[in-house]
Amino acid sequence: MKFSYPLLKKFVPVLKDKQQAMDALTLHSFEAEDAGGAAIEVKLPPNRYADCSGHVGIARELSASLGVLLKLPSARPVQSARAPRSFSVKVEDADRCPRYTACALDGVRIGPSPAWLATVLAECGLRPISNVVDVMNYVMLETGQPLHAFDLDRLEKHALVVRPARAGERITTIDGQDVELPVGTLVIADAKRPQAIAGVKGGKHAEVTAATTRIVVEAATFEPSAIYRTSRAVNISTDASQRFARGMPTSLPSQALARAVELLAEVAHAMRGDAFDSRPQAPAPHVVRFDAKRYERLIGAPVSGKRVRDILVSLGFTPMKDDRWQVPRERVDIGSFADLVEEVARFAGYGKLPSAAPHVALKPPADDTSVAAKMLVRQILAGLGFDEVYTHSFVSEQAAAAFDPAFAVVRLENPPSDLFSALRPSLATNVFNAIDANARFFDNVNIFEVGKAFQRSGQGVTERLMLCMMSAAKKQETFFYVKGALERLLEGFGIRNIAFATKPASLGTEFLSRAGANAADGIHTLAIEAEGKTIGYIGAARHAVRDWCISVAEFDLEQLSSLASANVAFTPLSSFPSMVRDLSLRLSTAVKIGEVMRAAQVAVPDLLEDVDLVDEYADPSWKGEQSITLRFVFHAPDRTLTAVEVDRLMDRIAAALKRDFQAAIR
Amino acid sequence: MGAGMVHRAVFDAVRYNPDEMQGFAFGVGLDRLAMIKYEIPDIRLFYGADLRFIHQFRSL
Numbered sequence: 001m002k003f004s005y006p007l008l009k010k011f012v013p014v015l016k017d018k019q020q021a022m023d024a025l026t027l028h029s030f031e032a033e034d035a036g037g038a039a040i041e042v043k044l045p046p047n048r049y050a051d052c053s054g055h056v057g058i059a060r061e062l063s064a065s066l067g068v069l070l071k072l073p074s075a076r077p078v079q080s081a082r083a084p085r086s087f088s089v090k091v092e093d094a095d096r097c098p099r100y101t102a103c104a105l106d107g108v109r110i111g112p113s114p115a116w117l118a119t120v121l122a123e124c125g126l127r128p129i130s131n132v133v134d135v136m137n138y139v140m141l142e143t144g145q146p147l148h149a150f151d152l153d154r155l156e157k158h159a160l161v162v163r164p165a166r167a168g169e170r171i172t173t174i175d176g177q178d179v180e181l182p183v184g185t186l187v188i189a190d191a192k193r194p195q196a197i198a199g200v201k202g203g204k205h206a207e208v209t210a211a212t213t214r215i216v217v218e219a220a221t222f223e224p225s226a227i228y229r230t231s232r233a234v235n236i237s238t239d240a241s242q243r244f245a246r247g248m249p250t251s252l253p254s255q256a257l258a259r260a261v262e263l264l265a266e267v268a269h270a271m272r273g274d275a276f277d278s279r280p281q282a283p284a285p286h287v288v289r290f291d292a293k294r295y296e297r298l299i300g301a302p303v304s305g306k307r308v309r310d311i312l313v314s315l316g317f318t319p320m321k322d323d324r325w326q327v328p329r330e331r332v333d334i335g336s337f338a339d340l341v342e343e344v345a346r347f348a349g350y351g352k353l354p355s356a357a358p359h360v361a362l363k364p365p366a367d368d369t370s371v372a373a374k375m376l377v378r379q380i381l382a383g384l385g386f387d388e389v390y391t392h393s394f395v396s397e398q399a400a401a402a403f404d405p406a407f408a409v410v411r412l413e414n415p416p417s418d419l420f421s422a423l424r425p426s427l428a429t430n431v432f433n434a435i436d437a438n439a440r441f442f443d444n445v446n447i448f449e450v451g452k453a454f455q456r457s458g459q460g461v462t463e464r465l466m467l468c469m470m471s472a473a474k475k476q477e478t479f480f481y482v483k484g485a486l487e488r489l490l491e492g493f494g495i496r497n498i499a500f501a502t503k504p505a506s507l508g509t510e511f512l513s514r515a516g517a518n519a520a521d522g523i524h525t526l527a528i529e530a531e532g533k534t535i536g537y538i539g540a541a542r543h544a545v546r547d548w549c550i551s552v553a554e555f556d557l558e559q560l561s562s563l564a565s566a567n568v569a570f571t572p573l574s575s576f577p578s579m580v581r582d583l584s585l586r587l588s589t590a591v592k593i594g595e596v597m598r599a600a601q602v603a604v605p606d607l608l609e610d611v612d613l614v615d616e617y618a619d620p621s622w623k624g625e626q627s628i629t630l631r632f633v634f635h636a637p638d639r640t641l642t643a644v645e646v647d648r649l650m651d652r653i654a655a656a657l658k659r660d661f662q663a664a665i666r
Numbered sequence: 667m668g669a670g671m672v673h674r675a676v677f678d679a680v681r682y683n684p685d686e687m688q689g690f691a692f693g694v695g696l697d698r699l700a701m702i703k704y705e706i707p708d709i710r711l712f713y714g715a716d717l718r719f720i721h722q723f724r725s726l
Contacts, residue, residue: 441718
């Protein structure tokens with residue numbers, strides 16, 4: 001909020017310069033920055049609008065900071081009546097309008113404001129309009145209290161009614177906007193229709209114009225949540241609505257009204273008439289006791305009674321008997337003793353508090369396995385040349401709609417936009433967008449993300465910690481790169497049994513079809529099985545547009561960590577050599593290599609140590625056939641195998657493969 | 667860095683006795699610390715997945 005330094009100086013004459021004011025505020029009250037020219041930008045917390053949204057409040061903070069006296073303007077109070085004669089007020093909603101004061105003025109001469117007034121307005125970012133309107137704004141700048149002036153002669157029956165809007169009511173605001181009023185919106189109406197959106201904005205019909213001679217000035221307090229809701233519902237935010245929405249004190253209207261009436265006399269020759277006050281009796285003040293011993297226990301440093309008195313008095317607190325203090329009515333933020341402690345401590349100086357090392361029990365934190373898992377993933381994948389990214393937890397409406405309805409995507413109730421309308425059911429969508437964005441600058445992109453994916457379950461939402469790795473390259477195959485990295489990663493977690501199965505994986509298919517997979521090349525996904533449990537999927541597709549090969553693997557990281565095992569037992573090194581044989585076969589491309597290798601294991605269950613695919617070949621003239629070369633490693637723990645023994649084992653394997661797969665041995 | 671003592675109303679809300687409990691809370695954005703240390707001007711760079719940014723920090 002902008003404040004005028006010259007106006008502050010009027011109230012705190014000993015101020016040397018703007019810098020001193022900003023430093024004092026920042027040190028003891030609120031963050032203050034130079035806003036250029038004569039203005040200071042002050043960061044007000046919401047609970048200090050009540051007392052500090054006006055220059056008087058800021059001046060009071062400065063006077064407490066600098067230990068100096070304030071020079072505040074005073075005004076002759078306005079005499080109010082239950083039933084004024086020149087106008088009437090009826091507050092139909094006292095809950096939302098706890099105090100309403102108003103004063104009629106006559107003989108008003110509309111014209112431009114004097115320079116001193118216009119200057120302050122400009123310094124605070126407001127535009128001078130006419131003397132009456134400017135006084136309304138000026139008094140708001142001085143006291144914080146928003147004011148509004150109505151042209152009294154334009155109010156039907158000279159009546160002001162504070163009531164909820166009825167169905168169908170509309171208002172044209174002073175800046176010409178036609179607003180439909182939601183039923184129940186608090187309005188200030190005359191005998192016929194709404195003339196202002198209470199606490200937000202005035203209407204054009206009863207606005208003060210060059211022809212105005214009689215006005216009624218309103219100074220009221222409105223309940224914060226009502227004004228906040230209205231401001232959102234009609235989509236209008238003003239200096240007034242911002243103050244009311246944060247809570248203004250009910251003590252302020254009468255003070256502000258008195259000041260306004262005085263200034264209107266000076267500046268517009270207005271003569272004060274009748275006045276109204278819905279609550280002329282002030283309620284009992286709030287009293288809090290200051291306990292010096294408790295203060296020292298809470299803050300860690302003692303404070304002298306004199307210092308406490310000086311600080312609280314300069315802040316407007318009134319001392320009472322027995323260390324009790326009457327809280328100034330504008331300080332709606334002071335509730336309990338702890339609040340008084342803060343008032344004293346911030347002026348006594350937080351910087352002056354002694355520092356001491358904390359005394360805490362030395363308890364090691366509980367283990368978080370997901371943290372360890374994440375660190376291991378990052379270490380391994382970064383080492384393998386993948387870059388980590390963070391993407392949004394939201395996906396677009398378009399992406400969410402593409403998901404299988406059986407999957408139960410979690411949609412947001414109030415999405416900020418179509419781009420962020422659902423919680424991501426999988427990481428792949430946004431990781432792919434990242435690949436896409438980087439495609440402009442790199443021919444090969446390898447990235448991974450660790451994050452939560454979400455799914456609706458019953459009334460609630462389940463979150464799963466997922467890892468998604470994706471690799472894309474121009475005209476270059478990437479599937480085996482991702483598969484190899486994945487296997488190395490699973491190995492790093494101690495998973496020994498890794499398998500890839502042709503099981504449906506809806507998440508994978510959804511993603512790849514949206515990644516622009518070329519229908520002709522097909523979408524290939526395999527389920528990743530770790531220790532026999534399906535934890536995720538791996539897949540590849542050719543991007544239809546860019547001629548990229550994209551491969552992705554995504555799996556449940558928490559599930560993986562639970563399967564992970566650090567239990568390794570040493571296997572003794574054998575002193576007997578292994579025997580290696582190669583076998584080339586020609587078989588149908590429909591046969592899965594994994595099954596061939598498994599069949600070999602079954603044929604020779606005890607002496608076959610390892611089977612590897614070492615070569616594959618497909619002649620262009622062959623239709624539906626491929627040639628593969630398998631390498632078999634035979635080993636016995638207790639002896640050296642003879643060539644004859646190994647020949648027999650190879651025959652067994654060849655027979656099994658011929659029989660099960662119609663393989664032709666080459 | 668935001669920090670402060672826990673307000674009585676917070677203890678009331680979770681049904682701790684504010685006269686018996688004291689609390690202190692503080693929070694610092696790790697991304698903001700990194701911005702200061704490495705002179706990164708815009709926090710959105712961390713979440714934009716732009717490899718031209720990410721590759722600059724491979725040495726860490």
